[in-house]
Amino acid sequence: MADAVPTEPAPKVSLSDDEWRTRLTPAEYAVLRQAGTERPFVGEYTDTETEGVYECRACGAELFRSTEKFHSHCGWPSFFDPASSDAVILRSDTSLGMRRVEVVCASCHSHLGHVFEGEGYPTPTDQRYCINSISLRLVPKD
Template sequence: MKPVVGTTPRVVKSDQEWREQLAPEEYAVLRQAGTERPFTGEYTDTKTTGVYECRACGAELFRSDTKFESHCGWPSFYDPADSDAVLLREDRTMGMRRIEVLCASCHSHLGHVFEGEGYATPTDQRYCINSISLKLVEDAGD
């Protein structure tokens, strides 16, 4: 996996506009790259069919058919909904090298992606995403 950062976000707001739109805990994760505590997120164990959108801008990020049980404490997906849905960049905080996942539309922090962990998924990747960064839009009829 080669980390890349895309061009200018399509959704651009001032810091004040983000603060007004997002609840303090949403802002801390989405705009300040925070992390919610494990096993506390709304979507950690959700099996509902639908599309997971960016809570900040509404861009489609992941689909429920790529969500899997990793037992890590956060929702896990093996692939974004579209190859252009997310951006990846190197993160060297916390004394380790990780790959940060950002919404391609607004550059909000979503979580991190890991690979080579041995999960039986088609991509051998685990997009470990904060529930608070997502909004699930259920499929009609669910």
């Protein structure tokens, strides 16, 4: 897995904190803009199998597809690959006294979750993008 991008591109969608607070609910703001985490097993997309595209709840950018979603039983929606290689940005995260890789929306730099690898899931990439449901909006396939 690639380490965090050393120099990030500027976000395409850039709003002030007040504008984000107006656009998002307090719970969405806490996760998307303050890098919070929703409790496990409570998110609306944890176990869904609906076909479609998962967009960023903050800006509407396409992030993941249902064809890359899998059941990891970790409590959050899991994907083995983003919709495209430039849909997300990976950042080094050393909070909580450990080294993790944060996943943010490339379009608006909102926090989505973390990516892990080498956990032994039978997926093509051996990666688990562990994403907060509240960071996503599912657009069902027609």
